[in-house]
Amino acid sequence: MIKRYTIQDIAELAGVSAATVSKIMNNTGNISLATKERVKAIIEETGYSPTHSAKSLASKKTNLIGIVYAGKINVDLDHPFFNKVLNSFKSQIGLLGYDFIFFSNEQYKSNYLARCHHYNVDGVLIVAGDDIEEAIFQLDQSPIPCVGIDIELKGERSSYVMTDNYKVSHLVVEYAYMNSIDKIGIIGGTHDSRVSMLREEGFREAMKRFGLPVNKDWVVHGDYYEESGYRLMNEMIAKHKENLPELLFAFSDLMALGAIRALRENGLQAPDDIRVIGCDDIEACRYAQPKLTTIKQDKEKIGIFAAKLLSNLIDKKGKGRSLLVDPELEIRESCGLANDKE
Template sequence: MASIHDVAKEAGVSVATVSKVINHYPDVSEKTRKKVKHAIARLRYRPNVIARGLVTGRSWTVGVLIHVPFTNPYVSMLLEGIKTALEHSGYDLMRLSARLNDPDYSFIDHCQSRNLDGVVVFGVEKDHRSIQELIQSGIPTMFVDTDATGLRAGNITTDNRNGIRMAVRHLFELGHRRIAYLAGVSGQDVNELRLAGYREGLEVFSLPYRADYVADGDYSYDSGIRGMNMLLDLAQPPTAVICTSDMAAFGAIRAVEARGLSVPGDISVVGFDNIFEAELFKPRLTTINQNIHAIGVKSIEALIAMIKHPGDPPPVLTEPSSLIVRESTGKAKDA
């Protein structure tokens, strides 16, 4: 089995230079870096992770806590981005399970016992006890879609408000004046930002905000059915509905069809996420695109930067959103 000394001899460099390349130090020329990598490949050298950790003071492992059902298509796209970013980073990934509702459970102990260098968190609200402990602990952390920050904690999210405003504009330009909103979980950062975008969008076009046109949900298919049925039961139903997720939009469309109505003939529906299934669903879903894969990639890139440069301020990143127009929206019947 090849050693680090064999690699250094093969590449014609010092052992220290090989160590710098393995540990991704920036002060190595690209020419030298390539020589070392070629030597590692030729000799099939595999660094000793334990020894590497003793030298660098790192475990070279980051954790990901996703407190959302893994059946959610958003989760698989986010994880794919995370895996892409980790492929050539030198870091391994550990999926974390957490008993966040157990008062005797410490998520910090969970992370520290595994000697994690950093954590990515998705689906847990910033006011949760465990999240506040994590922020205070100093463990480098990137939150996805949660507006939480700290001395060593940053976050990344989509431009949620502008995404919903674009949806309102699109529907208004199609002649819709009775535009409803199928919301997510009340109190969650993402839901509150999107709801704010909905209200702002209505205000731009001097459309009244109606509390009965906002149906609570939880981003799921079933909540889309429930919310749309509630809206359809109103004395004056909306002609268009913006949903806080694509899955909820799919449910909303099926609820419309179950009433013998059509999308977009009778009611237009807009989703949010642009998951893969949005292109395949019938009718093809008009939706707000958030680059979920890029969010996964950038969350890891930002986390590793925090680990490597502990003195730098943690990043707060916003990924732009865009409107994807497909078949589920059309002109209002009374336009």
């Protein structure tokens, strides 16, 4: 059987106290270089894991982060946007010595709070879809540090980070105005999606600001996935073929790609007949025909911000706050201005 070494074992082998081992592992105290090197060499030789090290024992931390994919639909490990965000988060928080446990949301009324207590997690990352279950808000209001991605948490020990969704739509409308386009349609997300609501509010506000009319026939809602973009574009063409928008803004790249497919099958082309803009800047945008113009969300920065916010909450270095990340318009072929260098 493989021996599980304790901090006391390391201390005895090194001929020092457990407190000295703790100081060395936490890089604190006035410890001689020779002692540090001896203790670190023993830790390496024995395979003693810092996950349950003196730092963890002294602070009662487990160095374990719970990751929750909230909501019944639309968010999973394969989602191209959230996958990139999560990889960035894992890289950043992993540097701080944390491990991860994923909480399944297959059971819609899952008690996340009880499961967090069961595994004694130090904090939780909540990645939001639509139709958020009540258990998420119970977790938000608990003493457990929480950071949300695309969900506005309000608990005393909660923070959240998301793209500035008002600015997302303002960038699209500003681009249209500068290119003398006044007929703009949108394929939004589901009605109960907070992100979709913010983007639609931003769209309507920007249209008003630039003096452009909103045609209700060109405002429809999907579920962020390609098939809904395809279906809704087909329906729009069938109902309003003689009066289609000049520019279509889909609230996800996947819906935009679906809309382009529908245009093609109906004998129309982007950008010749309708310019198309998506949102997220997933990898597929660069290889689509035509290459998809999109609103770039800085997925790496969102993940890094989330990690830093959660780490600070766990270490009680700051109160809950929100961080908004600026989006960026990436012009590609689907808007007729193929000036990208990709």
